[in-house]
Amino acid sequence: MTAPPPHESDRPQGSDRPHGATRPGGRTARTRAAVLRAAWEELGSQDFAALTIDLIARRSGVHAATIRRRWRTVEGVIIDMLGQHSGTIPIPDTGSLRQDLHTVTRSIADFYASARNRRLVEAVVTSAAREPGAAEVMRAVFKNRIRRVAVLLERAVERGEIPSDTDAEEVIAAIGAPFYYRLLITRRPIDSRLAHISAESAYLGAVEGVFRTGTAPE
Amino acid sequence: MTAPPPHESDRPQGSDRPHGATRPGGRTARTRAAVLRAAWEELGSQDFAALTIDLIARRSGVHAATIRRRWRTVEGVIIDMLGQHSGTIPIPDTGSLRQDLHTVTRSIADFYASARNRRLVEAVVTSAAREPGAAEVMRAVFKNRIRRVAVLLERAVERGEIPSDTDAEEVIAAIGAPFYYRLLITRRPIDSRLAHISAESAYLGAVEGVFRTGTAPE
Numbered sequence: 102m103t104a105p106p107p108h109e110s111d112r113p114q115g116s117d118r119p120h121g122a123t124r125p126g127g128r129t130a131r132t133r134a135a136v137l138r139a140a141w142e143e144l145g146s147q148d149f150a151a152l153t154i155d156l157i158a159r160r161s162g163v164h165a166a167t168i169r170r171r172w173r174t175v176e177g178v179i180i181d182m183l184g185q186h187s188g189t190i191p192i193p194d195t196g197s198l199r200q201d202l203h204t205v206t207r208s209i210a211d212f213y214a215s216a217r218n219r220r221l222v223e224a225v226v227t228s229a230a231r232e233p234g235a236a237e238v239m240r241a242v243f244k245n246r247i248r249r250v251a252v253l254l255e256r257a258v259e260r261g262e263i264p265s266d267t268d269a270e271e272v273i274a275a276i277g278a279p280f281y282y283r284l285l286i287t288r289r290p291i292d293s294r295l296a297h298i299s300a301e302s303a304y305l306g307a308v309e310g311v312f313r314t315g316t317a318p319e
Numbered sequence: 320m321t322a323p324p325p326h327e328s329d330r331p332q333g334s335d336r337p338h339g340a341t342r343p344g345g346r347t348a349r350t351r352a353a354v355l356r357a358a359w360e361e362l363g364s365q366d367f368a369a370l371t372i373d374l375i376a377r378r379s380g381v382h383a384a385t386i387r388r389r390w391r392t393v394e395g396v397i398i399d400m401l402g403q404h405s406g407t408i409p410i411p412d413t414g415s416l417r418q419d420l421h422t423v424t425r426s427i428a429d430f431y432a433s434a435r436n437r438r439l440v441e442a443v444v445t446s447a448a449r450e451p452g453a454a455e456v457m458r459a460v461f462k463n464r465i466r467r468v469a470v471l472l473e474r475a476v477e478r479g480e481i482p483s484d485t486d487a488e489e490v491i492a493a494i495g496a497p498f499y500y501r502l503l504i505t506r507r508p509i510d511s512r513l514a515h516i517s518a519e520s521a522y523l524g525a526v527e528g529v530f531r532t533g534t535a536p537e
Binding site for chain 1: 445459465492493497501504521529530
């Protein structure tokens with residue numbers, strides 16, 4: 102199975118060379134690539150709960166002791182991997198906010214149709230809860246991703262579809278939230294109906310001014 | 320610190336006496352109560368990542384070996400605890416769906432203003448990812464909770480506020496989702512503005528028929 106290409110824009114600043122990777126392309130970088138690829142491949146065939154350093158070592162050909170020294174735990178590997186495999190969410194530009202939002206939620210639904218991608222997000226959230234520093238990396242990755250997609254709202258403001266003081270990042274968070282709720286909390290399959298509900302509710306809210314930054318809670 | 324009262328209705332069927340609790344009120348039940356209370360109290364002062372069987376043993380007065388034998392891991396304790404401490408969400412009946420939804424989201428925001436409650440949900444999600452069987456318990460607990468709150472939508476249907484084929488559970492999932500996204504993914508504080516956005520978006524969607532079961536995705 103092929104790993105998706107890394108997304109520079111999804112990486113938090115300063116985290117692209119963690120864990121003592123001294124020379125890009127050198128032995129350290131090759132070791133890191135092998136370990137991250139092995140962990141990614143393991144998630145293709147089994148749950149995060151079953152993932153161990155020994156399995157990653159066997160698949161990558163890197164000694165378990167080396168992995169433990171550099172990443173300490175499975176959670177450390179997972180979080181390092183997040184910078185490389187945080188999903189390919191294309192940014193549509195259909196000329197209509199409603200269509201743009203539906204396109205994005207369909208992309209999210211497609212992404213999480215893959216069991217491996219579902220396991221990755223579960224592994225990442227779990228790692229963030231257990232590994233010091235991991236939460237910060239996750240926050241930065243998602244913040245960057247939300248910012249990228251938020252350009253949809255800026256275009257909608259320019260077209261006069263939504264109020265100019267719409268909190269673009271909060272709209273993008275709103276369309277993503279139902280997917281993570283279903284993945285992590287109610288733990289049911291993602292379907293196209295969820296994508297429809299998510300896009301449509303956020304669209305109506307945006308048009309009606311629910312996400313305006315000036316709006317005070319009642 | 321006082322633990323909230325257990326909610327029978329939030330418990331998945333058949334899980335109220337797990338782990339060999341043979342007699343309610345007997346020694347086994349007292350041991351279980353002491354262990355769950357100790358874990359709950361520990362979460363009041365530190366992160367889930369720092370929680371260990373030894374800490375729970377010290378605080379509860381129950382031998383660590385006994386805890387390991389019965390619950391196996393910290394995750395096992397957390398999931399058993401979930402049945403008892405799954406939050407107090409009152410079911411409002413203001414006569415208006417909009418007000419009812421705002422009342423519920425304010426309750427959720429209040430609940431997660433507590434660091435311990437934030438840690439509990441993080442611990443539960445993490446445990447569900449790592450402990451076999453835990454995911455099933457969590458799914459059942461949230462399903463029951465969503466069903467309880469879904470009565471708001473049935474009343475709104477009776478009042479003619481929303482279409483009769485509204486998927487009530489999906490509306491309740493929609494008002495909860497933004498909180499868990501913020502807690503687990505973007506990891507920022509919950510505020511009253513999020514409660515406002517969450518209630519208002521779901522309300523507009525419900526009124527406009529976004530959650531109708533007959534609605535096919537575009």
